[in-house]
Amino acid sequence: MVEFEGRLEQLRQQAEAATFDVQSLLAELESLDAQLSARAKEIGLKMKDGSATPEEKQLIRQLSGVKRQSQVFAEKVRPVEEVNMGDEIQSVWKEQKSKGEKLDDALVGACMDSFEELPEELRAKYFEKLKKELHSSADEVRRHTGLRGIYFEMNRINTAVSQSLEKVEFSEREVSVEYTGYVEALDKFKLTADRFESLPEKLKKKIAKLYEYDEGKGTWQLKDGVGLGKAKSIFKEPEMAPFLLSQYHSGRAVTESKTSSIEMDVPIVRETPDGEEIPYVYDTKSYSRKVFGQLASNYNQLLKYNEAVEEGKVDGATIEIDGRIDPNFLKWAAGESVYDNGAVPNVELVYNLPLPSGLDYRFVLKRGAKDNGLNFTNPDREYSEEEKFIISGVQKGIMDKGILEILSQFDESDFDEDLKPFLDNPGQITDLDTFQRFNKQRTSSLWKRLLERHDEDKLNTENKKNAYSEYANPEFVDRTIREYQAYLRANPQMMAIKKSYVLQEEQIPAVLDKVMQMIETVKTYETERHSSAVEKERQADRVRLGYKGRPEGVSLDIEHFIIDAIQDVTKEGKQRGRSYENPSRFRTFEQITDAIQGEPSQRTINVRIFDPIKGKYIEQSGLSQIKKLGAQLVTENLQRAERRVSELEDSGERATAREMAAKRIEKLKQKIKDLGKEKGEAIAAAKKEAELSRDYSVLKEVSADFGARTLATQEALIKVYIEVMGGDKEYEKIEKRVTSVEDVDMVKYIYAVTAEGEIIMDEEKKKAEVSGRAAHSELSSGRNIYGAGEIAFAKHRESFSSYEEWLRFNEDYDPDIEWHLSEINNGSGHYRPSPDTLDYVKSLVVKKAQNSDLNTSGVMLVDSIMRGVKLREAGVFS
Amino acid sequence: MEKLTEEQLKDYLNWIEKYKKQLQHDLDHKKQLLFYSNKIKSKSAKTEDQSALGKVRDLIGNIFSK
Numbered sequence: 040m041v042e043f044e045g046r047l048e049q050l051r052q053q054a055e056a057a058t059f060d061v062q063s064l065l066a067e068l069e070s071l072d073a074q075l076s077a078r079a080k081e082i083g084l085k086m087k088d089g090s091a092t093p094e095e096k097q098l099i100r101q102l103s104g105v106k107r108q109s110q111v112f113a114e115k116v117r118p119v120e121e122v123n124m125g126d127e128i129q130s131v132w133k134e135q136k137s138k139g140e141k142l143d144d145a146l147v148g149a150c151m152d153s154f155e156e157l158p159e160e161l162r163a164k165y166f167e168k169l170k171k172e173l174h175s176s177a178d179e180v181r182r183h184t185g186l187r188g189i190y191f192e193m194n195r196i197n198t199a200v201s202q203s204l205e206k207v208e209f210s211e212r213e214v215s216v217e218y219t220g221y222v223e224a225l226d227k228f229k230l231t232a233d234r235f236e237s238l239p240e241k242l243k244k245k246i247a248k249l250y251e252y253d254e255g256k257g258t259w260q261l262k263d264g265v266g267l268g269k270a271k272s273i274f275k276e277p278e279m280a281p282f283l284l285s286q287y288h289s290g291r292a293v294t295e296s297k298t299s300s301i302e303m304d305v306p307i308v309r310e311t312p313d314g315e316e317i318p319y320v321y322d323t324k325s326y327s328r329k330v331f332g333q334l335a336s337n338y339n340q341l342l343k344y345n346e347a348v349e350e351g352k353v354d355g356a357t358i359e360i361d362g363r364i365d366p367n368f369l370k371w372a373a374g375e376s377v378y379d380n381g382a383v384p385n386v387e388l389v390y391n392l393p394l395p396s397g398l399d400y401r402f403v404l405k406r407g408a409k410d411n412g413l414n415f416t417n418p419d420r421e422y423s424e425e426e427k428f429i430i431s432g433v434q435k436g437i438m439d440k441g442i443l444e445i446l447s448q449f450d451e452s453d454f455d456e457d458l459k460p461f462l463d464n465p466g467q468i469t470d471l472d473t474f475q476r477f478n479k480q481r482t483s484s485l486w487k488r489l490l491e492r493h494d495e496d497k498l499n500t501e502n503k504k505n506a507y508s509e510y511a512n513p514e515f516v517d518r519t520i521r522e523y524q525a526y527l528r529a530n531p532q533m534m535a536i537k538k539s540y541v542l543q544e545e546q547i548p549a550v551l552d553k554v555m556q557m558i559e560t561v562k563t564y565e566t567e568r569h570s571s572a573v574e575k576e577r578q579a580d581r582v583r584l585g586y587k588g589r590p591e592g593v594s595l596d597i598e599h600f601i602i603d604a605i606q607d608v609t610k611e612g613k614q615r616g617r618s619y620e621n622p623s624r625f626r627t628f629e630q631i632t633d634a635i636q637g638e639p640s641q642r643t644i645n646v647r648i649f650d651p652i653k654g655k656y657i658e659q660s661g662l663s664q665i666k667k668l669g670a671q672l673v674t675e676n677l678q679r680a681e682r683r684v685s686e687l688e689d690s691g692e693r694a695t696a697r698e699m700a701a702k703r704i705e706k707l708k709q710k711i712k713d714l715g716k717e718k719g720e721a722i723a724a725a726k727k728e729a730e731l732s733r734d735y736s737v738l739k740e741v742s743a744d745f746g747a748r749t750l751a752t753q754e755a756l757i758k759v760y761i762e763v764m765g766g767d768k769e770y771e772k773i774e775k776r777v778t779s780v781e782d783v784d785m786v787k788y789i790y791a792v793t794a795e796g797e798i799i800m801d802e803e804k805k806k807a808e809v810s811g812r813a814a815h816s817e818l819s820s821g822r823n824i825y826g827a828g829e830i831a832f833a834k835h836r837e838s839f840s841s842y843e844e845w846l847r848f849n850e851d852y853d854p855d856i857e858w859h860l861s862e863i864n865n866g867s868g869h870y871r872p873s874p875d876t877l878d879y880v881k882s883l884v885v886k887k888a889q890n891s892d893l894n895t896s897g898v899m900l901v902d903s904i905m906r907g908v909k910l911r912e913a914g915v916f917s
Numbered sequence: 918m919e920k921l922t923e924e925q926l927k928d929y930l931n932w933i934e935k936y937k938k939q940l941q942h943d944l945d946h947k948k949q950l951l952f953y954s955n956k957i958k959s960k961s962a963k964t965e966d967q968s969a970l971g972k973v974r975d976l977i978g979n980i981f982s983k
Contacts, residue, residue, distance in 0.1 A: 047923055065940065068940065068943065078958070
């Protein structure tokens with residue numbers, strides 16, 4: 040007890056000493072504050088008479104910044120009684136709910152989780168923010184979007200901390216920037232009296248107070264002596280903002296020099312080469328009801344960041360957007376064409392896309408000019424097929440900037456009738472349920488359009504980005520390579536699959552060079568070919584054989600030149616690179632047909648078995664195993680039936696049925712036992728006989744005979760058990776059974792049809808041989824093709840829905856049957872040719888096989904692409 | 918302080934130490950700012966002196982050129 044008292048006393052003394060220190064620090068601060076505020080007054084006076092130097096002007100910003108800083112500071116450090124902030128937020132939440140306020144529990148819950156995860160240093164700040172928002176008297180949707188914004192910010196801080204790809208630092212840093220910004224009001228605008236009358240009363244009053252109307256011209260002019268600053272609020276109203284913003288978009292905006300400081304949402308610092316730390320701006324924008332980019336201040340903020348990067352005051356700037364963006368703003372910021380860097384080239388834009396699974400996918404909408412953007416990754420996880428397509432749609436949209444349109448404009452037909460009026464201005468939705476329905480339909484509509492974007496490139500019918508298109512230049516190639524590398528870095532799951540596609544920075548120039556060489560060679564060939572006389576004849580031949588596509592064929596797009604060049608540059612050890620040279624290493628269709636009958640059988644059998652107890656399908660393959668499968672299943676099912684019946688016995692169910700069958704069961708069981716015994720004796724006898732006669736086949740016969748008899752008895756016993764269980768339906772719940780058997784003897788080749796009408800082929804490697812086959816682009820030397828995919832030869836391709844059917848087939852099976860042409864498809868990820876090409880390829884194949892013995896009559900034409908077969912290397916992002 | 922339990926005292930100590938650190942940080946920042954603002958003040962005063970000196974020179978130059 041004495042010891043305890045002693046420790047307590049010691050703590051008390053420490054606390055008193057620290058309190059004393061704090062008091063003296065506070066006194067010192069007070070005196071400093073007085074001196075600083077005196078300085079601020081002096082400069083203030085100089086500013087009034089216009090004699091303040093630029094340095095002094097900047098200083099006054101910093102001085103006022105200090106004041107703000109101490110406010111944040113007061114919020115940040117709080118006395119001990121209020122330490123448990125989580126509890127307090129929760130009680131506010133409950134209190135609000137008891138008052139009947141509508142709150143989205145899932146969102147508040149997520150806020151609480153994120154709050155608890157926050158670094159200690161930031162908790163007080165977000166505690167205040169959350170409390171204020173929960174208490175807010177605004178409409179329920181406004182409160183919801185406010186909370187969503189805070190949640191987004193907290194979540195991003197936590198992610199930055201947990202991913203530790205960036206250094207997060209909590210001391211407040213002030214960065215003051217002098218930049219050229221836009222004037223946020225107009226001194227003159229055109230607005231007819233009629234349209235003026237249609238404005239809200241309040242707005243009309245404001246305008247009339249500051250502006251004079253010229254009836255003759257229909258223009259409004261700022262009254263003499265009225266400062267432009269006073270008119271700012273007019274242009275924040277949705278009715279008037281477009282007047283101002285359209286000037287920004289057209290580049291006619293009036294600019295002025297502005298000074299302001301940057302506040303850091305997520306405090307990130309970067310180290311410069313000389314060891315100094317400078318901030319990196321990372322700003323989060325959550326706009327679920329309003330639209331980001333409809334206020335003048337949004338534009339100026341980005342201009343400010345752009346200038347701060349330019350001047351080296353910050354290392355870079357990233358804005359992460361969640362929700363809605365104004366299309367014109369996006370075009371202004373990111374530039375409309377592929378080569379346009381927009382009005383704020385130094386600012387990186389990241390977008391946060393919700394996926395159907397409820398998780399987020401982040402991607403870079405527009406890279407900053409320094410290409411030193413925010414380091415982040417998407418969580419390492421499995422995406423669903425649909426999500427993969429959505430992501431592929433995103434990436435494709437980024438490459439040609441189609442994404443700008445997709446993200447900001449909506450298809451009215453995707454929304455419920457009662458929501459349509461809100462499409463232009465969802466700010467008018469004040470009911471939370473309606474708002475959430477609106478949001479749901481907005482994201483579904485977005486997914487729909489991204490999936491469409493993904494599908495657009497499924498088939499290559501336009502030849503848009505080929506070796507002789509406007510995209511065939513080093514800038515586009517370099518950008519695509521970098522975009523792809525950034526995508527891999529941000530998605531660890533993809534990175535793991537596509538390891539050989541990951542480049543080191545120093546490898547990029549080599550890839551770029553290689554791509555440009557490939558493009559040049561193909562371009563020269565194709566341009567000469569198009570103008571050659573022989574090409575006209577060839578085209579006529581093709582049409583005669585049923586070719587319906589573009590006369591120039593299907594071209595390889597730049598993305599695939601890049602894939603091939605990367606594969607070649609990153610090849611290691613014994614790996615084969617990719618090369619468009621020396622196509623004679625491949626064989627032609629005629630050569631393959633000549634040799635095909637010498638190919639050994641490649642029969643594979645796959646059985647699918649359903650296990651209702653585990654609720655799972657099992658796959659089995661291999662001829663000898665499958666032959667034994669029938670007997671194995673009967674034995675296993677007999678055990679299962681026995682177990683089921685004994686369960687019934689334990690629970691006392693189906694007593695009469697059990698009684699009625701008991702004798703038969705005993706009998707059959709005995710018979711199986713007897714058969715086992717007899718089998719042993721018979722085999723022993725047969726063995727003796729065989730040793731004498733040296734004919735061992737008798738052993739097999741005896742074994743097979745007993746096998747069949749045992750099997751029949753087991754099946755009979757199962758039937759009795761089924762009766763006891765209560766019929767087939769009950770048995771189906773436990774019976775392990777074959778649902779399908781695929782029996783195929785087939786060999787596959789990849790092919791490409793050249794302009795000369797040759798079919799160049801290479802054998803498709805089987806699963807085990809990962810070292811890889813050639814790519815379609817290698818067969819064709821990267822040139823345009825008139826068909827590409829796979830050609831399969833088969834001895835047979837059968838599928839059965841029961842094991843017994845297969846048994847019958849297997850009994851009559853003849854391994855010496857000849858190979859015949861079985862399938863032609865368009866499965867080429869590199870070229871993605873239209874299924875229309877298949878008719879032409881078939882005619883060409885038939886023509887070429889005329890003088891051989893190959894049977895082509897049963898060939899199937901298969902559209903692999905539309906059937907959804909996964910294509911290898913269909914694109915860098917898929 | 919007499920009435921606080923050990924737990925509360927520890928919490929308080931924890932908090933006051935943090936508070937002290939923050940205050941120290943703020944103090945350093947303001948000291949720097951004051952130093953910088955004084956530097957600017959003397960610099961701008963110097964510029965004023967120099968421009969006055971320049972005017973005198975011009976004046977003398979004018980007299981002599983006449």
